[in-house]
Amino acid sequence: MKISTALVAASLALTGVASGVAIVRQNAVIAGDISHEDRHAGPDSARVEKFLASLQQTDPMICEMVTDQLGNFWSYGDEGVGVFADANRNWEPVRDSLASQVTDPGARRRLLRALGDDNSCVRRASAKMLSHDAQEAAGPLREALRSSSPRVREAAAYAIGRADNPEFRGDIERATRDGDPTVVAMATWALGELELPETVGRLAELTRSSEPRVRRAAAWGLGQVEDPRGVAPLIPLLRDSDVGTRIVTADALGDIESIDAAEPLAQALKDADIRVRRAAAEALGQLDDLATAPQELIDAVSASDLRLRRAAAEALGEIGDARAIAALGRALNDADLEMRRAVIQALAEIEDEAVVPFLLRAIKDQDAEIRKIAAEALGEFKNH
Numbered sequence: 001m002k003i004s005t006a007l008v009a010a011s012l013a014l015t016g017v018a019s020g021v022a023i024v025r026q027n028a029v030i031a032g033d034i035s036h037e038d039r040h041a042g043p044d045s046a047r048v049e050k051f052l053a054s055l056q057q058t059d060p061m062i063c064e065m066v067t068d069q070l071g072n073f074w075s076y077g078d079e080g081v082g083v084f085a086d087a088n089r090n091w092e093p094v095r096d097s098l099a100s101q102v103t104d105p106g107a108r109r110r111l112l113r114a115l116g117d118d119n120s121c122v123r124r125a126s127a128k129m130l131s132h133d134a135q136e137a138a139g140p141l142r143e144a145l146r147s148s149s150p151r152v153r154e155a156a157a158y159a160i161g162r163a164d165n166p167e168f169r170g171d172i173e174r175a176t177r178d179g180d181p182t183v184v185a186m187a188t189w190a191l192g193e194l195e196l197p198e199t200v201g202r203l204a205e206l207t208r209s210s211e212p213r214v215r216r217a218a219a220w221g222l223g224q225v226e227d228p229r230g231v232a233p234l235i236p237l238l239r240d241s242d243v244g245t246r247i248v249t250a251d252a253l254g255d256i257e258s259i260d261a262a263e264p265l266a267q268a269l270k271d272a273d274i275r276v277r278r279a280a281a282e283a284l285g286q287l288d289d290l291a292t293a294p295q296e297l298i299d300a301v302s303a304s305d306l307r308l309r310r311a312a313a314e315a316l317g318e319i320g321d322a323r324a325i326a327a328l329g330r331a332l333n334d335a336d337l338e339m340r341r342a343v344i345q346a347l348a349e350i351e352d353e354a355v356v357p358f359l360l361r362a363i364k365d366q367d368a369e370i371r372k373i374a375a376e377a378l379g380e381f382k383n384h
Contacts, residue, residue, distance in 0.1 A: 042097060042101045042102045042132075045096065055067070061195060071323035087242075111130050112137070119252040132163075134159065134162075137365050141159055145160075150178075157183060166194055169191075169194055200227050204222070206218035220251075226255055234256075238268045243275070246268070262287055265294075266296045278307050295313075300326070311334075317345055328347050328350075353381065356378065360374075
């Protein structure tokens with residue numbers, strides 16, 4: 001998060017903030033007290049105009065990075081720690097204002113117009129800012145969903161998704177039937193953002209879309225809802241032609257935490273793409289009530305890919321199946337320190353005396369953390 005402050009500073013400098021802009025502070029934080037947040041009035045139309053203009057003019061990468069952080073700012077310097085002595089931070093009130101609720105009618109109108117901007121980053125920033133004021137802007141946003149421009153409809157769906165307001169459920173569900181696939185994909189994402197069990201049926205239907213982006217968004221949405229009814233429509237997506245959809249699906253099944261996904265995820269450990277195999281291993285470790293580790297997961301502890309080995313070891317620790325002890329014991333010889341730490345932690349979580357010889361061996365490891373975990377686990381066995 002530390003990078004965001006510098007990036008926003010660079011962007012806001014283009015708007016002339018360095019010369020000083022008066023922003024009214026409401027409920028100002030007590031000096032030195034970092035347990036409260038500063039409250040700032042939202043930006044007026046002039047500030048919005050300058051901000052959007054700066055986004056237009058800056059490098060596309062910087063624009064996207066600033067937009068990513070809009071509203072996610074972490075103020076780490078108010079207490080005077082970790083800040084360069086000559087740093088000029090008088091732009092911070094403007095930064096916080098831009099992330100606050102937009103109450104100025106002129107500013108709101110300008111942001112609504114920007115939903116149709118040629119620059120996708122400007123559209124996203126505008127939609128994000130409108131999402132802070134979605135209740136007041138509900139009428140215009142609903143109207144934007146009916147725009148003749150797919151670009152505007154997509155941005156409106158994004159704003160509503162960011163707002164996370166269940167009152168928009170009907171509007172967003174209708175938008176998932178839009179004639180433009182880009183709008184459908186964004187509306188599907190927004191539907192998942194609502195995290196409502198009532199949306200499972202529609203999201204399940206969308207998993208059968210011919211558009212990869214829609215299937216991917218539907219899979220992600222079912223994971224957000226975390227309803228066991230989402231498992232059945234997700235399982236076919238583990239064999240989807242689109243690798244991104246397969247990755248998101250594995251993640252979603254892990255989020256739902258249903259043991260019904262165990263066998264399909266085990267099969268996904270054979271996927272041709274290593275990213276899918278990693279996601280499947282991580283998801284298996286999240287499944288509630290899974291007490292028997294799939295053999296594919298045990299075998300993954302000795303995979304050639306380091307990240308897969310680590311994910312498998314961590315998942316086996318969560319499952320706690322004694323059948324994995326031998327494979328984990330062999331993995332104590334892994335050259336990677338983080339892998340050995342994951343292995344010893346997994347062994348420590350398996351409640352079976354067969355782990356004791358491996359714990360005794362780990363006490364002699366060069367790494368202090370591994371020795372500590374092994375000693376504590378041995379102490380637990382002695383207490384029993």
